[in-house]
Structures are given as C-alpha cells and as structure tokens.
Amino acid sequence: MTTLTDPPRESFRLSMLLYDTRYRSLTFQAIALLLLIVAIAFLANNLVSNLAAQDLNISFSFLSSPAGYDINQTLIDYNSQSSNLRAAWVGILNTLLVAVLACLTATVFGVLAGVLRLSKNWLVRKLMAFYVEIFRNIPVLIWIIIIFTIMTAVMPAPTAFRGDDPASSMVLDSIAFTNRGVYIPGPHFSRGFGADGNGALNWLIVIAVLVGSFFATRMVTARANAAQEATGVRPNTLWLNLAIWFVPIIGVLAIMGLYWDMPTLSGFNFSGGIKIGGPLIALWFALSIYTGAFIAENVRAGIQAVSRGQTEAASALGLRPKRVMSLVVLPQALRVIIPPLISQYLNITKNSSLAIAVGYADITATLGGITLNQTGRAIECVLLLMLFYLIISLLISAVMNVYNSSMKLKER
Amino acid sequence: MAENQEEVKMKRTVFLGALTVAGVAAGAAAAATLDDVKARGKLNCGVTTGLVGFAAPDANGEWTGFDVSVCRAVAAAVLGDPAAVEFVPTTGKTRFTALASGEVDMLARNTTWTFSRDVDLKFDFVGVNYYDGQGFLVPKALGVSSAKDLDGAAVCIQTGTTTELNLADYFRKNNISYEPVPIETNAEGQQQYLAGACDAYTTDASGLAATRATFEAPGDHILLPEIISKEPLGPLVRHGDNEWGDVVRWTLNALIAAEELGVSSANVAEMSGNTNNPEVARLLGTEGELGAMLGLSADWAKNAIMAGGNYGEIFAKNIGEETPIGLARGLNAQWTDGGLLYTPPFR
Numbered sequence A: 001m002t003t004l005t006d007p008p009r010e011s012f013r014l015s016m017l018l019y020d021t022r023y024r025s026l027t028f029q030a031i032a033l034l035l036l037i038v039a040i041a042f043l044a045n046n047l048v049s050n051l052a053a054q055d056l057n058i059s060f061s062f063l064s065s066p067a068g069y070d071i072n073q074t075l076i077d078y079n080s081q082s083s084n085l086r087a088a089w090v091g092i093l094n095t096l097l098v099a100v101l102a103c104l105t106a107t108v109f110g111v112l113a114g115v116l117r118l119s120k121n122w123l124v125r126k127l128m129a130f131y132v133e134i135f136r137n138i139p140v141l142i143w144i145i146i147i148f149t150i151m152t153a154v155m156p157a158p159t160a161f162r163g164d165d166p167a168s169s170m171v172l173d174s175i176a177f178t179n180r181g182v183y184i185p186g187p188h189f190s191r192g193f194g195a196d197g198n199g200a201l202n203w204l205i206v207i208a209v210l211v212g213s214f215f216a217t218r219m220v221t222a223r224a225n226a227a228q229e230a231t232g233v234r235p236n237t238l239w240l241n242l243a244i245w246f247v248p249i250i251g252v253l254a255i256m257g258l259y260w261d262m263p264t265l266s267g268f269n270f271s272g273g274i275k276i277g278g279p280l281i282a283l284w285f286a287l288s289i290y291t292g293a294f295i296a297e298n299v300r301a302g303i304q305a306v307s308r309g310q311t312e313a314a315s316a317l318g319l320r321p322k323r324v325m326s327l328v329v330l331p332q333a334l335r336v337i338i339p340p341l342i343s344q345y346l347n348i349t350k351n352s353s354l355a356i357a358v359g360y361a362d363i364t365a366t367l368g369g370i371t372l373n374q375t376g377r378a379i380e381c382v383l384l385l386m387l388f389y390l391i392i393s394l395l396i397s398a399v400m401n402v403y404n405s406s407m408k409l410k411e412r
Numbered sequence B: 001m002a003e004n005q006e007e008v009k010m011k012r013t014v015f016l017g018a019l020t021v022a023g024v025a026a027g028a029a030a031a032a033t034l035d036d037v038k039a040r041g042k043l044n045c046g047v048t049t050g051l052v053g054f055a056a057p058d059a060n061g062e063w064t065g066f067d068v069s070v071c072r073a074v075a076a077a078v079l080g081d082p083a084a085v086e087f088v089p090t091t092g093k094t095r096f097t098a099l100a101s102g103e104v105d106m107l108a109r110n111t112t113w114t115f116s117r118d119v120d121l122k123f124d125f126v127g128v129n130y131y132d133g134q135g136f137l138v139p140k141a142l143g144v145s146s147a148k149d150l151d152g153a154a155v156c157i158q159t160g161t162t163t164e165l166n167l168a169d170y171f172r173k174n175n176i177s178y179e180p181v182p183i184e185t186n187a188e189g190q191q192q193y194l195a196g197a198c199d200a201y202t203t204d205a206s207g208l209a210a211t212r213a214t215f216e217a218p219g220d221h222i223l224l225p226e227i228i229s230k231e232p233l234g235p236l237v238r239h240g241d242n243e244w245g246d247v248v249r250w251t252l253n254a255l256i257a258a259e260e261l262g263v264s265s266a267n268v269a270e271m272s273g274n275t276n277n278p279e280v281a282r283l284l285g286t287e288g289e290l291g292a293m294l295g296l297s298a299d300w301a302k303n304a305i306m307a308g309g310n311y312g313e314i315f316a317k318n319i320g321e322e323t324p325i326g327l328a329r330g331l332n333a334q335w336t337d338g339g340l341l342y343t344p345p346f347r
C-alpha cells in the first residue's frame, strides 16, 4: 500500500503570476480588465469635460416637454402638444409593428423559398436560387428605397380617383392603392365598449374569444386522440372544430355590431378605413424579402442537415413525401434552423431603423431624429435609443432561446 | 505594505492627472477658431446639400449662391482668398452637430435664428442675411388659394427644422388637420412633391421660390399668400468663441454697410485709394485699425467685398429679380429704402 504524499508546497512568489501557468491567465485577464476600465473611464471623462467646455450638460428633462411636431403614423393618441416621451413611445410602437410584421412575412418567404430550393423541379429550384442570390446580395437600404420609389412613381395620386371619370378607381370599391399608401376598410363597432364604442377593450374581447376557441379545439383534438388510442377509430372532428372557431367569434362580433368603415375620397386624401402608409409598406416588404432570402438559406441548411437515411426510412415506412417533410424532416431541421433564425429576427429589428430613409416614423426617426434635432439633446437621445434596441434584442433572444430549448434534442 | 499603498496612491494620481490633461486638451480645441482657420489656411463652411441660389454646386462643381457668398467673404477677410473654403453640405438634421463638433467653423445655411438654438443649443447667430417667413407651395391644379384650405392635405416637410414646428402650430391653431410627409433634404422634398406624394411643400418662402425655379414648369405651381412665421436666416458660430463670432459678424456687417455706403466690387479698389467719407476709409482699412482689432489684416473688409460684391450685389446675382428665382428685396432692403437691413456703425 502506498501512501499519498502531498506535493511539496511552494510558497507564492510574485514571479509566479507570469511564469506559472496556473496564475498566468488570471494575470492577463486582470490586466485586460484594468485596461478596459481605464479606457471607459477615459472616454467618459473626455465626454464630461468636453460637454462642460461647451457649457452643455446631460439632462433628460426634455422628455416631458411638448414635442411640437406631428407624426404621420400613430398607434396611440398623439398630437404636437404631446411630450417627447410620448413621441418616443409612438416611435417604439411603430418600430415594433414593422419588426413583427416583417419577422412573420420573412419567415413565410424564407421557409417557402428554402423548401422550394430543394425541389425536384429544375425551374422552381433555379428561381428560388435566383431570388436568394439577388435579394441577399443587395443592401437592404437599397431595397427599401427601390420599393418606395417605385410605389410613389407608379401608383396613382389620390387626385386620380376624383372626378366623374376618374383615371383610377378603387379595387372592389373598397381598397384604394395610391402613391401614399393603401387604404383598406377598417373594422368598427356600433355597439362596442369605450369611446364611440371603439375602445381597445373590444379587441381584447375578440382576442379572448379566439384564444378560448383555440384551447377548446386543442381539447377536442386531445379527446379524439384518446378515442383513437382506445378504440382505433378516430372520431371526425372537422365540423366540431370549425364550429368552435367560427360560431363564438361571429356571435361576439354581431353583438358588438361590427361594420366596415370604407375609405372614401374626401378633400385631398382618402379618409376613413385603415391606411397602410407607403413608408410602412416599403419598409415591411423590403425587410421581409431581404431577410427572407437569408432565412431561406438557413432552412435549406437545416433540411440538408437531416441525414438522407431519415427520409429513406420514412419513405420505406410508406409515408408520402409531404408527410416525410412535415413529420420527419422539418422537426429535426428546426433544431438547426432556430439558432440562426434568432439572429435574423434581431437583424430585422435593428434594420428597421433604416425607416428614416423613407420617412417611416420609427423610434430612430422620432426620438433619434426629430426630438434629437429639435432639442439638441444628442447624447441623451442616442443613449436612450441604444438602450431600447438593446432591451428589444435581448428580449427577442430570450424568447427565441426558450423556444429553442423546447425544440432541442432532449437527452435523457 | 505601506510602500505598496504609497505606490497605489501615486499610480492613481498619475492616472487621474493623465485624464485631466486629456480632457482639458480636448476641451481647449473648441476655442480659438480664428487661429485654427488661419493655421489650416482654409475655412470649413457648413452649407445646404443643395438649394439653387442659396448654396449649390454649379456646372463646374464650384459652390455658388447667396449663403456661399457669405462663406467666401469670411474666407477672403480672414485668409485673403475667397476660394480658400471647404464647403461641407449639411442637412437640416446634421447641421448643428457639424457645427458643435467643430467639423465646420461656421454655418451659412438658411438657418433660422431662434431662442433655443441661440441659448439652449449654445450657438451664436451673428446677424441676419435674409429675413424670411414660411410659405406653402402647391400645384395650381390643386385649386387651392389659401393655406387654410389645406385641411386633410399631405404636406412635405423637412425634418429637424423650425418649419416643422411652425407647421404643427399653424394647423393646430386653425383647427385643421394634415398628414406630415417627413423628408431629409430639399432634393428629396422636391422629388416627393413632384411625384405627388404630398399635396403641398412647405419651408422658407425663399427656399420655395428657389426650388420652384428649378422645376420644368415653374408656372404650374403657386406660392400661397399666407406666410405663417418669421424666419430670420443668418450665419452662426459656436457659442463661447467671441473673437471668431466677431469676425463673422463684422464681415457680414461689412457687406451690408458697403451697400449702404455705395462701395461695390467695381469701385472698392478705387475707393480705398481716395475717399473723403471717413466711415468708408475706416471700413476699407485706410484709416484706423479695425482690422487689427479683429486680429485680421487692414484690408479685411476690402477683401470681403471684392470676393463677391456688397450685400446688394450678392443678392442681385444669386436670388434677385433678374435671376430665375426672382426674389424682390422686400424686407431685405437697406433701412434707408424701407427695409430691415441696418448695420451698426464702423467706428
């Protein structure tokens, strides 16, 4: 039997910080940290002293003073007497609106193009390759401007809809495509809640009903599964599900008196209905097709990462190609697709700040543009902007990471 | 142990000292613009991105215009060479950052003198070179004869300007609505307006006249009669460098005084030789030492006037009634002719 002896204990010497591998990396990390702190302190000090030299200070009180300017797309109540903070909120909501819309459509474009790029049809495959290469290799700012310019140049001005024999007319008498945007009928309630019966509460009710229907159909499906498991016969749930989806919502809308407010030409512009402004369309569409091209490549990579054996095995079991894709390939591909998809969503959100090129009133245009300029509070505004994008990006990553870990291969 | 603490303390002092020095060095660079310009041999002058008549490159790529002439006069006064100017195009949004950061030494860019720009943004307006007001440009075909008829119209408006705020105030006051179409530069505004993306274009009336002059069919567009604001446009410098502010202020005054005193680019050489008007002699540096007081040569004002002529000549050549822009002197006539131009005496 051997006895373990402690290695001879060396006493700590200063030179060990450099020559002993146990301490060396710590030493370098400490030095790097120190340098970083010095650099940041230097920059901060420089900023403060430069501001002082110009008699300027850092203050956020401008946020509560009236903004003084109007904004063309406001999702919340806003007028020129509202505060700069309110203007910033209008911008934040506009940023979120275009980011969410663009994330949705970019995903649709991306998945379609990615799957079709692997199609057996030569023409479809090449067309999709063409789409991907064209769109991802031209900067998104250029796409935004191209789409916006084409829209303003090609579509008719509202005046073209005027007169007895107008040069342009509304599609189906309800939708007007103009160079300022698209006007569509807007839903209104005649017996709803809130101001003029059109408060936000109505929409909460609608959403609540839809969510209720969703869970009800899930329960129906679960019961059908259980029945199938027990008896081997799956009860037909189609009509029941359709009824669950449609009957309650139609009932609620009828009770609240839904009607469509049609856009009509009055004065210089269309009024009534919902206006989807030209800048929003250009930005939304450009971000979608541009990012869609990147997502398409992610999807293709994800699908190709699933080994052929899986497809072959699934086919050997007699699954049809569509089911092979949806039941075997895509679920596995998702694991590869989701992490890069997170960065694409982040890109969309950050790229939405290019809104300024077409006059879309996002946060960069309101807080980081007009407010910054009219108040001269550049540092404060830019700090707030950075904070906003940081928070949003971190939130998106957090949510997507949760989703990612729920899709991840569960190793037990 | 004690030694170590000493060392730490010493290091900290050195470190803080270094920071202070760096900070002070950076701060000091803001002052003494006159010396900087002389050392550089070139004046950095912030102008518009292009507004014909006020500041725009001509066919040969040379910047010309009413505001450009102010830059050239200052360069001539300080450096003796009207061509020693680096023109920096700025938009309504970038102009103040460009000036505050020291990228330009002065701005001569259709900029309205307002309280907050003067006091809060820490700039000094050295005077007014054009008394203006905000107007509206509309196509004749729109059939509008007053700005009050513009209810519901889409209005093109340059962001970061006073005109943006005036517009909001005006429509609010008159209880009518509009839809702002924000644009960054005058060129963009012109394009959007002509494409029909907005029903009306609003900015300084002088700017509208200048913009309209570049249209293919200027006659199809009219300026509405309402002038909704006061827009005194003038050159500005950073607050706190009074020597430099004086140089720009008195160069502008020299151009205005020259017109009042009958000194023009044609007769300035001759008049500096023999004049019996003592104020002209002081202005042109043959008597007294006004130049030295500014830290400039004795013939500073003479150089400034020779650069592009006196105020009246500059006006007539760039935006006057003989030009396509065709602006009348109006408020911008000498006080002796019933206008607002009134320079303090040169003595």
Ligand SMILES: N[C@@H](CCC(=O)N[C@@H](CS)C(=O)NCC(=O)O)C(=O)O
Pocket (backbone or CB within 6 Å): B047, B048, B049, B050, B051, B090, B091, B092, B109, B110, B111, B112, B158, B160, B161, B162, B163, B184, B185, B186, B187, B203, B204, B206, B207, B208, B231, B233
């Ligand atoms: N006077 C106003 C407006 C100045 C302004 O931006 N004017 C326009 C039109 S007159 C301009 O100079 N545009 C030229 C450019 O976009 O660079 C202000 O100081 O805020």
